[in-house]
Amino acid sequence: MSNSIIVNAKTREKRYAVIQHEKVSKIIIQQPQDITKVGNVYIGKVMSIKPGINAAFIDIGEGRHGYLHRDQLPSFLHQDDDRKHSYPISKYVTLGQKIIVQVKKDETSFKGPLLTAIIEIQGDRLIYLPEGKYIAVSKKSDETTRKEWRKRANQFIKDPEGLIIRTAAFQSSQSEWEQELEKLRNTYSNLLKQAATKKVPSLLFENNNLETAVFQEMVRLKSGEIIGDDTGFIQRLETRIQTHPHLSWSFQYYNERQNIFSSYHIDGEIQHALKRIVWLENGAYLVIDETEALISIDVNTGKFTGKQNQKETVLKTNILAAKAIGTQLKLRDYGGMILIDFIDMQVDSYREEVRRVLQEELKKDPRQTKIIGFTPLGILEMTRKKTRKSLAETLLMPCPVCKGSGKIESPETLAFRLERELWEMLSSEYDAVLIECTEDVKDCFCGDNQIHLQRLETFLHMKLLFHVKQDAHPFYSIRQFGRYEDLRGKLKLSHAD
Numbered sequence: 001m002s003n004s005i006i007v008n009a010k011t012r013e014k015r016y017a018v019i020q021h022e023k024v025s026k027i028i029i030q031q032p033q034d035i036t037k038v039g040n041v042y043i044g045k046v047m048s049i050k051p052g053i054n055a056a057f058i059d060i061g062e063g064r065h066g067y068l069h070r071d072q073l074p075s076f077l078h079q080d081d082d083r084k085h086s087y088p089i090s091k092y093v094t095l096g097q098k099i100i101v102q103v104k105k106d107e108t109s110f111k112g113p114l115l116t117a118i119i120e121i122q123g124d125r126l127i128y129l130p131e132g133k134y135i136a137v138s139k140k141s142d143e144t145t146r147k148e149w150r151k152r153a154n155q156f157i158k159d160p161e162g163l164i165i166r167t168a169a170f171q172s173s174q175s176e177w178e179q180e181l182e183k184l185r186n187t188y189s190n191l192l193k194q195a196a197t198k199k200v201p202s203l204l205f206e207n208n209n210l211e212t213a214v215f216q217e218m219v220r221l222k223s224g225e226i227i228g229d230d231t232g233f234i235q236r237l238e239t240r241i242q243t244h245p246h247l248s249w250s251f252q253y254y255n256e257r258q259n260i261f262s263s264y265h266i267d268g269e270i271q272h273a274l275k276r277i278v279w280l281e282n283g284a285y286l287v288i289d290e291t292e293a294l295i296s297i298d299v300n301t302g303k304f305t306g307k308q309n310q311k312e313t314v315l316k317t318n319i320l321a322a323k324a325i326g327t328q329l330k331l332r333d334y335g336g337m338i339l340i341d342f343i344d345m346q347v348d349s350y351r352e353e354v355r356r357v358l359q360e361e362l363k364k365d366p367r368q369t370k371i372i373g374f375t376p377l378g379i380l381e382m383t384r385k386k387t388r389k390s391l392a393e394t395l396l397m398p399c400p401v402c403k404g405s406g407k408i409e410s411p412e413t414l415a416f417r418l419e420r421e422l423w424e425m426l427s428s429e430y431d432a433v434l435i436e437c438t439e440d441v442k443d444c445f446c447g448d449n450q451i452h453l454q455r456l457e458t459f460l461h462m463k464l465l466f467h468v469k470q471d472a473h474p475f476y477s478i479r480q481f482g483r484y485e486d487l488r489g490k491l492k493l494s495h496a497d
Helices: 074-078 143-154 167-171 174-197 209-221 231-241 266-273 310-332 348-362 391-395 411-424 439-446 448-460 484-496
Strands: 003-008 014-020 023-030 041-050 055-059 066-069 098-105 114-116 126-129 135-137 162-165 202-205 223-228 248-253 277-279 285-290 295-300 336-341 369-374 380-384 396-398 407-409 432-437 463-468 476-482
Touching: 003 209, 014 209, 023 209, 023 266, 023 310, 023 391, 041 174, 066 098, 098 174, 126 174, 135 143, 143 162, 143 167, 174 202, 209 223, 209 231, 223 231, 231 248, 266 310, 266 391, 285 310, 295 310, 310 348, 310 391, 348 369, 348 380, 391 396, 411 432, 411 439, 411 448, 411 476, 432 439, 432 484, 439 448, 439 463, 448 463, 463 484, 476 484
Parallel strands: 003 223, 066 114, 135 162, 223 248, 295 336, 432 463
Antiparallel strands: 003 014, 014 023, 041 055, 041 098, 041 202, 055 066, 098 114, 126 162, 277 285, 285 295, 336 380, 369 380, 396 407, 432 476
């Protein structure tokens, strides 16, 4: 098949990769500490009201109190009064009030989560807003199509409902998206029932971001195969696809000892995607640097000199680079401002040709992108919507030795790799394994109160012994498998030394 999605969901670090025409086009990795609460719905309590900033702070039962602005209240949205912006928030909420809210932006080191009381219920074709009071249509369609869908949707929603029509709806029949609308209404109705019986504060709905992301890939690609190592994950996808008859996907459960990403050579692709230099097929190369402010990409001719005149050599290299850049932006999941320093082109038509090639590549990108144009210095400016950490931000951390001028793999990344290796090396011949590692890797591996260590020892039917060593860089090494008493004795001797 031309499309495959490989899902590694068996361990704590969740990962999936998209393979198109035998090439990895996308890799998404979700570590536990990065799991977002965006989309989660809570029944909360108004703990304080701040008239000066027209906001209330809501206890949702997790971390800091959330920030809810007056404009994110249905009672404010629905009021037909030209003077409503001059009214204080106390006109719309009261201290101690129970309120259903949804997380719009995660908590940070300094601020609590950003909340809204205008709830969105996500579907595959539609986003239902029980009190949204407006209709929007995907911008990936022309204005004629958007007008038709607004008119169609108006016939089926009831005041004060709102609706956002996704691109996937364009490929569905009217009965299919009507059924989804009714399903979303029932979901919201069930949330209201939960809110009436649950204690405050409580979680009413948890957004399964990884499953949703994989399914959105299935909708985008339309057909292919899903290969995963978690039966529950696969079964949920099989259930979701039943309401999408236009999609054609097969499902395969992977239960080999070797980790699924290793088996399909995706771990190697991850290592390539973390490298600073990307070689092109003609001997030219890209140099990619990620900073807090922007992504910079430099195009170099390298070993390529060409057989024709210099101008054509430069144009061919830049076209090849533009295609590679479109792939790398998706693969590395870069977002924000991106500056590309192509090899200097004096001819305007050459610049336009390179821009056109890059634009065509970006059409394959589901993320919103925008090419601004070439600056007077010949740098191409563009943006790509940032919705999560890049691949490097997820897997790497600033090096404690070089003080951030380079990066190394984080303790979390190493701990999750160790977990996968232990699964692969599982053997019934031994009842213990001795692992040498730094303290930070051990702490991440074992978890709070040894919760993950106990879980793994139970599943692996094996005792895990650790010899902690001091090192400037996080590391681990699986030293030996054997009998528990023998390895424990060996560990005691090493401590005595």
